[in-house]
Amino acid sequence: MHYLSAEGLTKSFGITPLFENISFHINEGDKIALIARNGVGKTTLLRILAGKETPDAGKLWIHKDVSVALFEQNPVFEEEKTILENILHLQHPTIQLVKQYEEAVQQQNTALLTSLISKMDDAGAWDFEHKVKEIIGKLNINISDQPVNTLSGGQRKRVALAKTLVDIGFEEKHTLLMMDEPTNHLDVEMIEWLEQYLNYEKITLLLVTHDRYFLEDVCDEIWELERSEMYTYKGDYANYMEKKAMRIESELASIDKAKNLYRKELEWMRKQPRARTTKSKARQDNFYAVAEKAGQKIVDSRLELDMKMSRLGGKIIEMKKVYKSFGELTILKGFDYTFSKGERIGIVGKNGAGKSTFLNILQGLEKADSGKINVGDTVVFGNYSQQGLTFKENVRVIEYVKSFAENFPLAKGGSLSAAQFLELFLFPPEKQFTFLESLSGGEKKRLQLLTILFSNPNFLILDEPTNDLDLPTLAVLENFLSEYPGCILIVSHDRYFMDKLVDHLFVFEGNGNIRDFPGNYTQYRLWQKQEEQKQKTAAEKQPRKFAEHKPAEKKKASFKEKREFEMLENEIASLETERSLLEEQLSADGTDYELLNKASKRIGEIAQELEEKEMRWLELSEIIE
Secondary structure, X not given: OEEEXXXXXXXXXXXXXXXXXXXXXXXXXXXXXXXXXXXXXHHHHHHHHOOOOOOOEEEEEEOOOEEEEEEOOOOOOOOOOEHHHHHOOOOOHHHHHHHHHHHHHHHOXXXXXXXXXXXXXXXXXXXXXXXXXXXXXXXXXOOOOOEHHHOOHHHHHHHHHHHHHHHHHHOOOXXXXXXXXXXXXXXXXXXXXXXXXXXXXXXXXEEEOOOHHHHHHHOOEEEEEEOOEEEEXXXXXXXXXXXXXXXXXXXXXXXXXXXXXXXXXXXXXXXXXXXXXXXXXXXXXXXXXXXXXXXXXXXXXXXXXXXOOOOOOOOOEEEEEEEEEEOOEEEEEEEEEEOOOOOEEEEEEOOOOOHHHHHHHHHOOOOOOEEEEEEOOOOOEEEEOOOOOOOOOOOEHHHHHHOOOOEEEEOOOOEEEHHHHHHHOOOOHHHHOOEHHHOOHHHHHHHHHHHHHOOOOOEEEEEOOOOOOOHHHHHHHHHHHHOOOOEEEEEOOOHHHHHHHOOEEEEEEEOOEEEEEOOOHHHHHHHHHHHHHHHHHHHHHOOOOHHHHOOOOOOOOOHHHHHHHHHHHHHXXXXXXXXXXXXXXXXXXXXXXXXXXXXXHHHHHHHHHHHHHHHHHHHHHHXXX
């Protein structure tokens, strides 16, 4: 089924075109990644397709049976309403029934739950309720009476993602799902679950992401916006990189030819008399086309910067028996480590495990409860935090960089001016005179990184550096960091970025335990899965005689288990009644064959459900009685 077509779409801000005369099609089942440098118009294009902005020119056609869902970087909520009210916001009877059920569970209202169970049965709402619970659970969303306007930025993104997935999960029409950086503020386990979810569900997808493993696993086509044009690549990210390299090589050869022709044509133009014949006029027009081609620049994302780094002495940082807690939450429990020159350490762990607190303690921005932290005299920290840029209004990019220093010294002598340094980080001359408030989120992040490097640190601390950065900028950053001679500490959920740069990991396992793992993130995940499999195998081989010698202490039933037990009794009774009615229907004379067939099939399903529920009822009865 054909979902969407765009012909000749053009959009500009001021005199600068974001994209010009681009055309494309989306069919059912397509999973497409849209990539481009920050500020080129990725988000604007998604908003045009969603009907939230209009193009300057061109046509857009969307099939009448297709609905478009857009997950944006800055989600919009009904701010005073609760998390659950925002997630289950659609005014459909089934959704409202599920919302009532979830609220009753939250309030532990047994009487209301009992009445809602039969309504859920009648509406066939259990499958949808199960999907809602899976999404909320996997995104680690705490359903409470908390209004959305009290949530942190990361919590808001996860709630918005849950809202979008619930909406499309219920949508009966064909849906085109468009997602703008969905992996930001998700930990790695959430990202891996979202990958599986998008692959398992029958979803047509247009995705903007900087997460290359996510892109690789989910998408089978890549669109790239570059120099106002759209380039299409079938296949995965590796294929895109190969084909793009071939395209750039071909374009460079074409530009070289154009430059040679341009010189000849320029010489001819200068010799021409003022009066033009028709023939020479055609040649003159062609000259301008050749000149435009010869003047093209192909931006190379490689960055070679021989920076003059502050010298690191023999002593870098020693941490001895460091403890840190917030109430009952333990962050560090007797942590010991001595940092060495040139170390590249990745820091991983679930959100809230204390990674950012650890970085603050290391830099002396936050005090440990006890222990010693000895920082060498020559250590100069460069801290790329999640807080972003702080700046006054009406300041231009070049002015902001010059407020740190006019020049950037190089290791082999000489220096780069602020303007030259900006160009290396993909800020061309025309962009350097833009006001900071006009920059995109990714451009501000890129500028923040640049200003940190401008101070020549020898110990870089990067806290989620890849959030909001585009793929070309990530390539620049990775190439720079791969040659960086100082120490690097990286907190990131970008698995590709981590695999490329780190030598070993600090894994925050919770309760103050930090594992020093010798390898990158992918190697750690493989090791982790192997350990889980070993534990599972060991548990299966564990002899059961153990329980005969020492009976386990009887577990006390929780309120949730008691409620489940009561509900199971009602559900079992309801299923048995339904089975009796169907059996009567089967034995009646003159019943339609199709109805008989349906009744027979349903009796088989009921038998399976009853077996599962009765087994669970027996398990719970041993705890409760």
